Every structure is written in C-alpha cells, then in structure tokens.
Amino acid sequence: MATGKNAFNADAAKLRVNRYRKRILEVSQQVQALHIGSAYSCTEIVDVVYNGLMRHGEAGGTRDIFLMSKGHGCMIQYAILEERGTLTRAEMNGYCTPTGRLGCHPDHGNPGIEAATGALGHGLAMAVGMALAERGRKRDTIVYTVLSDGELQEGSTWEATLMASSFGVKNLVAFVDNNDFQSLGRTSQTHPSFYPVVEKYLAFGWESVEVDGHDSAAIHDAVASRKGDKPLMVVAKTTKGKGISYMENVPIWHYRSPNKDEYQQALKELEAAL
Amino acid sequence: MRNTFSEALYDEAKKNPDIYIVVADISPGGTIAKFSTEYPERFINVGVAEQSMIGIAAGLALRGCQPFAYTIATFSLYRPFEMVRDDLCYQNLPVTVVGMGSGVIYSTLGGTHHTQEDIAVAGAIPNMQIIAPCDPAECTEATRHCATQKVGPIYLRIGKTGEPNLTKDAEPWQFGKLRYLRRGSDVCILSYGVIMKMATQIADSLAVGGKSVSLVSCHTLKPLDREGIAQALRTHKQVIVIEEHAPQGGLAPQTKQIAWDIKATCRLDTFTLQDKFIHNYGSHDDLLAAHGLSPQRILVAIA
C-alpha cells in the first residue's frame, strides 16, 4: 500500500465524516428507522476504507472491494457512495420508499454494493470467498469488510475466521466495529468472554491490532503498517451513536430516527463539531 | 402481537417453572421485562447466535423443560434450520420456535428480513407443527397451547405490533381446527396470520355487495384441518384463499389438493405472495401490493 506517497489527511477526513453524519441525519427525517447509531459507530472506519485505503481503479489499476458485513450500518456506505457519485442524490432521497432502490440493508445489484447483507454473520465468509477469487485470478485486489461486534457472536464468523488464516488469505482486511453493544445490552455484560478480541484473532493466525475507531489517522495507520502476510483484523473501539450526545451508548438509537427537535439538536452538535 | 405473546408467556411461566425463553438478541418487548427480572434463570439471551439458541432450547427440552426460542422469523427458522430439523424435530421435542415479524412485515428491511416460505420450509419437516395466529387474541390462545403441549416442536408464526383484534365474535379457538370468525353461505375466505386484516376488509366489501360470507382463520397450518377445509369447499359456492406466503407449500396449494381429492365443485381462487424476491422498500401494504395482494385487486379478481 502506497502509504508514503498518499499520506492520510486527517483534517480532510474530519470534514468528510461531518458531512456524512449530516447527510444521514437529513435522510433520517424521511423515515421512521434507519439504524443511525449503527452508522455513526462506523463512520470513520468506512470513510477511511473508501477514501484513504481503497484503490478505485485509477488509471486502469486495481479496484479494491468493500463489503459491509454489518449491513444495517449501510447508511454510511450510501452517504459515501453518493458523494463519490456512485449513487445519485435522487437514489439517496428515495431511501425506503416504494419506488426507491435503496432499503435498510445493502442489496446486491445496487450501484457500489458488492453483496447483499442484513442477516448478521454472512459477510466474513463472502469476503474470504471474494479474496480467494481475486487470488485465483492473480489480481492484487484487497477485500475490505466491516463487521459488528454482534456478528462475532455468530458461529459462522468464527468458521470464516479459521478459514481465512488456514487458507493463507492475505488480501483481506477486516474491521470489527467494537461498540460493545448489540440490540439487548452491552456485550461486556451479556458476554464477558467476548473479550479479549485481538488475542483471539492472533490465536486464529491473523494479524490483529486495536485502534480508536473514531481516530481516522489511527485507523489508516493500523492498516497501512500491516505486515501483509496474514489476514488483518482491526479491532476498532467505537461508541454507538458517535457524534450526537443523546445518541451515544443509548440503545434506542440503534434503530429509530430522531424527531424534529432531536434533529435540530443533532444538527447543532454537528455544526459545533467543526 | 409480540407484546401479547410475552404477556401470555409470562402468565404461563408463573404457573410452570419448566417454561424457559431463549432469545437471540431480540426481545418480545412489553411484559418480557417482568419475566426476565422475576425469572432470570429462565430468560436466556444467547446474543446474536441463533443456532445456539435452538441447540440450547433442545438441551433444555431434553432435560424436561418447556422452552420457547424467540427471534425475528427469518432468524428463528432459516438461520438455524438444521438445528430445528435435527435437534427439535428429529428428536421430537416440545420446543416452540417463535418467528416474529413473519411474512413481509419488515418491508423496508429488505429480503434478508422477509419470511415468505417459512410455512413450506417448516411444514416439510416431520413432527413439526405450525400455528399462525391472526390477531393478538389468537396469539394468546396459541401461546397457551404451546406452553402446555408435549406432543413435539411447534413453529409459532406471529406478527409484530399494532395488529387489530379480529376474533371478538369468533368461535372458540382450538388447536388443529378451523375457526369461523363469521359464518355465511355464498363465499368462504380462508386465511391466517396478519393478512387476516385484509381478508376481513374483503369479507366486509363482499357483504356490502349482498354476499353471505364466511371468514375463517386457518391458524393451525400443520396438522391442517383437512376435514374442516373439505367441509368449507362443500358448503360454499366460492372459496378464496388469501395468504402472506409463497405459492408453494402453504395453505393455497393444500386447499387445491383437498378440493381435487373431494372433487369439489365450488369456484376456488387463491392469492399468495409471488415466488419472487421483490425489491420494494415501502410499507408492509406497499410490499403486499407489489406482490399482488391488495383488497382492490383481489375484489376484482374474485368478482
């Protein structure tokens, strides 16, 4: 990865994630539910992947792949795809309408979406499959994927974890959005044995590091400095609902949309963050 | 309906210390908070791990308990399918698998959250019984039945929230028997589950048009009340099946089979979801309409 040449611009990232959060907030006013807390939890991660790590076929070169394993967090992916021009503004505005093409989960066939997700615990195995396909074709494509910590409760995720390292998959970079929340409560309380995560991945033969999942530069560096001889799992410590005081770590924001007053307050907080 | 389910379950759990509920990071809401505080050992949240949810429920039942496994319908049946088949059905254990938000209720959440073929899938497994209540009151009856039977596994297919009660004037609920919500002599509508609301609207429209209409809840899909359906086919001029399920393996094809077997002479029209993943992210009604299920369309087709 061309880290030196492409040094990551943290100030630009700060502006981008603020724009994305605002755009998601705007769309939230059209619908009753859009998993806003889940999207805000991984905003920095998905931004760094698209805008700092992936190669997008510039000058006919490699096109890296992104797969949103935690499909319910896809608003952040949609916001980025809109800004990149992959999705149109009209498509974004048609989110969750009878005539629109975008629903609450990423659907295969939609622009920029590599696979349908929404049922948790499917993404990592599909990512391993994609990585094997790219390797088989002797391409240097890297497959990026973002999992939720809830997905690490599914057995299927651990099967794919075992496969990736056992099959010597190197072109796979995964993140876990470790906000310590699933729908019913905090992971550290409901599943204390969930931790430590990095050590588990190391034991499974992966490279693994922990980062602050809202520090864009740190996320970027964690991947840029990878050794590259194993699959990489970045355990990103995050806050569910990050960026809006009343949403942070409050379970109802997993799903629901802010009302008018809450919308105004959130907008103010995002303005003030700049 | 999910709140009614948890209330009924709580009432049963008070009476029977063998009742457990195993959930997979999805809560039935309402009264279940009382259940989990008063009986913490009997409320097990496995987290996002549906296969273990079924396995643990099987283990509980193997030791004599009466467990319920509960989550969103797709994740209660499809995700842990082999555990349902082998651990529950093959061993014939009295475990109730509750599928919440069945059919296409989770409209905006897309195909990963729709259960269009669950009756066919569950119904194909030996020993599996299936109940799909049409309103909260029926859900209470069904939950009580599930909590007290020892025959074998049950797939309890329920709705989500806001369903109206439609069975105020109905005959008593009985497992395995058709239930007439109203009796007429010209047209008989057979339906089950949340779409009964639409069936009721259609029955009302037909009645306004001068027809004498029967409206029937076929809440027990397996074992199906074949004799009851045969009787409905014999005693009405027209029978209409309306179901929120794929065309294969549900009530519609089974009714046709029975009609053939008894050489029925009535007119028979069936309305089901299509054998398609339809990408429509509107309301539940929008998605049903995209599948061709709307009162207007059905009324035209049956005229």
Ligand SMILES: Cc1ncc(C[n+]2csc(CCOP(=O)(O)OP(=O)(O)O)c2C)c(N)n1
């Ligand atoms: C297989 C499966 N089971 C259950 C669900 C329902 N569900 C959606 S999100 C969620 C948990 C949310 O927590 P987490 O996965 O950690 O996501 P995040 O905290 O990033 O929002 C659940 C149980 C699902 N989508 N897929």
Ligand SMILES: [Mg+2]
């Ligand atoms: Mg989480």
